[in-house]
Amino acid sequence: xxxxxxxxxxxxxxQAADATKARTMRYRILPGRPTPGTIGSDTSPFKxxxxxLPGDLEVSRRGVLVGGAASASLAAVxxxxxxxxxxxxxxxxxxxxFDVNGQRRALTVDTRTTLLDALRETLKLTGTKKGCxxxxxxxxxxxxxxxxxxxxxTLAVMHQGDRITTIEGLGTPEKLHPMQSAxxxxxxxxxxxCTPGQICSAVAVLDEIxxxxxxxxxxxxxARPRATTEEMRERMSGNICRCGAYSNIVDAMxxxxxxxA
Numbered sequence: 001x002x003x004x005x006x007x008x009x010x011x012x013x014x015q016a017a018d019a020t021k022a023r024t025m026r027y028r029i030l031p032g033r034p035t036p037g038t039i040g041s042d043t044s045p046f047k048x049x050x051x052x053l054p055g056d057l058e059v060s061r062r063g064v065l066v067g068g069a070a071s072a073s074l075a076a077v078x079x080x081x082x083x084x085x086x087x088x089x090x091x092x093x094x095x096x097x098f099d100v101n102g103q104r105r106a107l108t109v110d111t112r113t114t115l116l117d118a119l120r121e122t123l124k125l126t127g128t129k130k131g132c133x134x135x136x137x138x139x140x141x142x143x144x145x146x147x148x149x150x151x152x153x154t155l156a157v158m159h160q161g162d163r164i165t166t167i168e169g170l171g172t173p174e175k176l177h178p179m180q181s182a183x184x185x186x187x188x189x190x191x192x193x194c195t196p197g198q199i200c201s202a203v204a205v206l207d208e209i210x211x212x213x214x215x216x217x218x219x220x221x222x223a224r225p226r227a228t229t230e231e232m233r234e235r236m237s238g239n240i241c242r243c244g245a246y247s248n249i250v251d252a253m254x255x256x257x258x259x260x261a
Contacts (some may be wrong), residue, residue: 003198003239006016006077006098018218031242044260050121059244060136061070068191071239080177089243091110091111091112092110092147093108093109093110093111094108094109094111094155094157095107096108096156096159097160097161098160098161098162098163098164099157099161099162099163099164100119100123100125100164100165100169100171101125101164101165101169105123107122107156109122109156109157111155111157112155113154113157114151114152114153114156115142115151115152115154115155115156115158115159115164116128116130116133116140116152117156117161118156119142119164119166125166125168126138127166127167127168127196128141128142128151128166128167129150129193129196129197130194131193131194131197131240132152133152134152134153135150135152135240136240137194137197137240138150138194138197138198138238138239138240139193139194139196139203139239139240140152140196140197141196141197141200141201141204142164142165142166142167142200142237143164143165143166143196143200143203143204144157144159144162144163144164144165144167145163146207147204148201148204148205149199150238162255165200166196166208167196167199167200168201168223169196170199170200170203170220177199178256179199179202179203179206179252179253179256180199182203182252182253182255182256183195183198183199183249183252185250185252186248186249186251186252186255187245187248188245188248188249188251188252189241189243189245189248190241190243190244190245191242194239194240194241194242194243197239198236198239198241200240201239202236202237202249202252202253202256205229205232205235205236205253206253206256206257208235209225209227209231209235209257212224212225213225215231215234215235216234217231217233217234217235218231219231227257228252229250229254232250232253232254232257233246233250236249236250236253
């Protein structure tokens with residue numbers, strides 16, 4: 001038997017069972033009701049002419065399901081209305097002061113506000129981008145006291161007194177930072193969305209190498225690391241470029257570092 005025909009037969013069987021159950025409930029024997037063999041009983045030849053008495057309830061599986069769903073919906077409405085009408089507590093705020101691109105900035109922020117949102121939404125420094133918002137893409141990279149961090153993973157109130165540098169603070173259109181100029185020369189970007197984070201991270205990477213900080217790619221931990229292609233690629237691995245401009249980014253960094261890949 002084909003699946004469609006089999007399903008249709010099963011549906012018909014279920015409907016017939018529902019009808020039989022409803023008829024049984026409609027003409028069940030109750031005190032004061034006809035007994036089997038009398039008019040109105042299931043065994044009477046005149047059963048089809050019998051009418052249900054007032055107060056009888058026709059019950060079917062479909063009716064039970066529909067009624068249950070309706071009851072649940074009605075019960076949920078007052079709860080939803082109460083939740084919407086409940087007053088929301090005011091957010092906890094805190095004052096924080098830090099240096100952003102050479103300027104002292106004092107803010108009053110929600111204690112849950114990330115440094116990224118404080119920079120973009122409050123200070124309107126939109127050069128720093130929000131990518132994944134989970135610290136996985138590096139688009140939100142900024143420099144805090146000269147070290148690179150993912151600004152989406154840190155709260156603004158944690159940086160009281162810190163010195164923060166965003167892409168706007170590295171250089172200006174009239175006087176670009178050497179790394180910004182190198183990105184332009186080597187075409188180290190395409191769509192440009194990740195570029196602010198890439199540049200901030202690249203600046204910090206060269207500072208790390210000059211400071212002698214080793215990386216996972218450093219072969220000899222007793223020697224000072226060099227600005228090799230392997231070192232720079234490893235250190236920049238936390239900054240994702242979905243356009244795939246990685247080779248050009250390394251060329252730009254090599255140019256600034258004064259070394260050959």
